[in-house]
Amino acid sequence: MLLAFWGIVFVPLSITPVNIIFAIIIFMENKKTKTMPKNSKPAKFQKSALKKGMPQKTDFKEVDPKKANYILRAKKFRAKKRLGQNFLIEPGVIEKIVSNVGAEDVVLEIGPGLGFVTEKLVELAKKVVAVELDEDAIKVLEKNLNGKENFTLIHSDILKTNLKDIFKEEFENGKKIKVVANIPYYITSPIIAHLLGEIDEIQNENRKMIDEIILMVQYEVALRLVADEKSPNKEYGMLSILSQFWADCSIIKNVSKKCFMPSPKVDSAILRIKINDTPRCEITPLLKRTMKAAFLGRRKNIKNSLQNAGFLDVEKALNEAGFDVQMRGEKFSIEDFCKLSKALYKYNSPDIKKEI
Numbered sequence: 015m016l017l018a019f020w021g022i023v024f025v026p027l028s029i030t031p032v033n034i035i036f037a038i039i040i041f042m043e044n045k046k047t048k049t050m051p052k053n054s055k056p057a058k059f060q061k062s063a064l065k066k067g068m069p070q071k072t073d074f075k076e077v078d079p080k081k082a083n084y085i086l087r088a089k090k091f092r093a094k095k096r097l098g099q100n101f102l103i104e105p106g107v108i109e110k111i112v113s114n115v116g117a118e119d120v121v122l123e124i125g126p127g128l129g130f131v132t133e134k135l136v137e138l139a140k141k142v143v144a145v146e147l148d149e150d151a152i153k154v155l156e157k158n159l160n161g162k163e164n165f166t167l168i169h170s171d172i173l174k175t176n177l178k179d180i181f182k183e184e185f186e187n188g189k190k191i192k193v194v195a196n197i198p199y200y201i202t203s204p205i206i207a208h209l210l211g212e213i214d215e216i217q218n219e220n221r222k223m224i225d226e227i228i229l230m231v232q233y234e235v236a237l238r239l240v241a242d243e244k245s246p247n248k249e250y251g252m253l254s255i256l257s258q259f260w261a262d263c264s265i266i267k268n269v270s271k272k273c274f275m276p277s278p279k280v281d282s283a284i285l286r287i288k289i290n291d292t293p294r295c296e297i298t299p300l301l302k303r304t305m306k307a308a309f310l311g312r313r314k315n316i317k318n319s320l321q322n323a324g325f326l327d328v329e330k331a332l333n334e335a336g337f338d339v340q341m342r343g344e345k346f347s348i349e350d351f352c353k354l355s356k357a358l359y360k361y362n363s364p365d366i367k368k369e370i
Contacts, residue, residue, distance in 0.1 A: 089275070103130065114192075119141075120139065122191055126155060129144075145180075147170070190223055191224060210260050224289050228284065237249050260290055267283065298352065298359050300364060307319050307323035310322075315341060335354045
């Protein structure tokens with residue numbers, strides 16, 4: 015207050031704009047000091063503001079133009095939850111998906127959505143065929159990719175489509191294709207079974223046409239697809255065996271849920287499923303039924319699981335194959351199941367009465 019007083023006294027003696035401003039500043043600082051609580055400290059932003067010439071920090075990052083374009087296009091489209099539509103908007107992840115596609119490759123894309131991955135595939139591959147179920151997405155794809163000579167769009171359900179009908183020329187010439195797919199959880203098993211065939215389906219035409227599958231799925235599903243008998247019990251099961259019996263399956267990249275729009279509740283992963291010409295082991299008439307019985311009763315030992323499924327002389331078969339009757343099904347490798355089913359076949363006909 016004393017400083018304010020002297021400021022007021024001397025202002026009339028030499029009134030200049032500088033003195034007036036100085037007096038106001040002194041008055042405001044005294045007022046601020048009076049209103050501040052004892053032992054309080056100026057806020058951090060006040061301190062930094064006093065440092066003249068210092069650049070202010072911000073949390074804003076430069077947005078990739080491609081990503082900005084994807085975001086804008088995704089916002090204009092009404093995604094359908096019933097179809098599990100979550101559009102990938104991260105350019106770096108898209109580059110990873112198409113990283114193994116070359117100029118001579120023929121590619122099938124399942125569920126292209128708005129075509130963000132499709133556009134990159136069309137740039138790289140010799141031929142791209144996209145199968146899409148959603149009519150609204152079809153309209154967007156037709157508008158954006160119309161006129162691309164190496165692109166074909168099919169409005170259909172992939173589960174009702176045979177690859178040899180789509181790729182007649184490739185089928186006749188024995189040329190294999192690559193598959194790219196971003197699929198929701200609820201349809202993962204049916205699509206994999208459709209592409210790879212069942213475990214005991216030796217002459218599956220779809221599988222014979224495929225070189226590899228690049229698959230985007232929920233992270234938890236990815237763990238199940240690559241799991242084996244050493245993995246946590248809940249991960250290893252029939253889906254694991256289905257994906258690995260005719261192929262080598264591996265996770266090549268984890269993908270955050272922030273890379274999608276709309277953002278799903280869980281993270282995802284990209285898998286590479288490399289198809290093999292031969293199965294993991296010998297296929298016996300009871301192999302599939304043995305596996306299904308083992309995983310049907312996870313908390314039961316293998317002996318009880320097989321007996322409940324209608325198998326006869328289970329203990330004899332287990333002893334003959336060299337397995338402990340107290341083992342659980344999830345501790346059997348694919349090769350173990352082949353060995354066990356071969357032993358069971360000696361004591362059971364393929365048409366055992368109780369169905370699984």
